[in-house]
Amino acid sequence: MRPLAAAFAFWLAVAALPAGAAPSWRVVAVVDGDTLVLEDGRQVRLAGIEAPRPPAGAGPGDGRSWPLAEAAATALADLALGRQVSVRGEAITDRHGRLLAHLQRDDGLWLQGALLTAGLARVHTRPDSRGLAAGMLAAEEAARQAGRGLWRSRAYEVRWASEPEELARHRDSFQIVEGRVLHVQKSGGEAYLDFGEDWRTDVTVHLGRAAMRAAAEAGIDPLSFEGRRVRVRGWIGLRNGPVVEVTHPEQIERLEPPAPPPRTVRRAGPPPGRRDADAEGD
Template identity: 70%
Template sequence: MTRSLPSVLLALLLMTLAPAEAAAQRLRAAGVIDGDTLELEDGRRLRLAGIEAAKPPPNAAPGTRWPLAEAATTALAELALGRNLSPRGEARTDRHGRLVAQLQRDDGLWLQGALLARGLARVHTQPANQPDGRALAREMLAAEDAARAAGLGIWRTRAYGVRPADDPDMVARDRDSFQILEGRVLRVTKAGSEAYLDFGEDWRTDVTVHIGRVAFRAFTQAGIDPLSYEGRRVRVRGWVGLRSGPMIEATHPEQIERLDDSRTPAPKVSIAPPAEPPPSVSDPDDEDAD
């Protein structure tokens, strides 16, 4: 059964995006590769910046159906095909030769926001030196948060569920995958121009977030002292590695959200509502994270 969108999300949907400086660059999609990648009429590929749509895992057997990945691909086709598109901000080229951009339609609909609103993608921002890595991060996080609270799309499955940061064994099972964790930071250790956020008593086995030198500067430039995370409940997203226990490398501030602060409302942006309600998707509990 399709669930109705929460009122907070409807408020986001009904506002209008500010005009984009790059709106003069018109693009047309000839096809959809997957839930976050378009093939343009001129032969180039365009990757939607800042999100990761539901996809089959790399080891998926040929011919295996992945309903959430299919729903994301179908949704992007409905949103983009046959419409004039334009980058919101700068469209840049990544190391794979793809254009990467925040994308909006000729009627002002913001594609990233629409996919997040349907629960068919997660926010996956990049460092500032990557193409459009951190653009519209607050707005994307707000849309993702509303869809998760409503249990839409991927947020109905355990595969995409938020992992407890105080359970290193569970997090370790997700090694080499992109995950979202929540927990209270018990201790922050500063070592020179680096910082380590620990979620357990034993740094040799617990879940840790590492903020390296370059990232440390990015945090301080954003007005964030990494030491201020101590004792705070946070949500962290990133790739899980193993280094004296599960570890996520935080390369930019948008990877860490403080959950116990009184939040300043995110700026209102438009992701104009889809003409049809979001597609209902099955709840395949065994669908792996992409």
């Protein structure tokens, strides 16, 4: 923990809660960079973050090493092993039976904030676990600007929406994508954010009905993204071109003030026909 002391001290200062504010448990084991085990046997998955980890199916005897995964697990062990922790905010149980929660150490240190500040995790919120997103995004941005941890690796760099062929190579992986939205189409309670002139090959962000309701509750109109530079995070799919499914507003960051709409001709044709073409491309 010594090389990360300055970053961790920041979160000690800003994330402290009064002593005795919540029940606490001792951490007895660390599974990986974002999962640990409490003294009562429960596993806790740290909510809102994604630490580096070996690909699915990789085992200790396959001859490959995963230094960033090891670094994240080591950092979490340094932070939490043998320490008392308590839940910060709400907690839920995920489909694997783990507790999904933000954890705070007995001295006030917020584990998610510390890992993000050290560059050993990326923000990865979920529709049912969106709390503290603003603080996490700020910590991630500080680590990225400083080039800490995983932000020194090309494997985790921000991808560009202007390079759809490159992004397509990362299908079925969690990525952070940045670019300017050229067009927004809304129809039937859904919305499409287009980053290129041809949605059949270029990058698209799709907001389904549930995401649109969540955006409305947050006071966000997807049309406000047109002409804006944004950063989107999510799993990369392929439906014609690369697509990111947005399920909640925290997946999209506005990066600059509104810009004049691009001087291009809006495509004719209703989005329902587009959905039919999408289905053909699956």
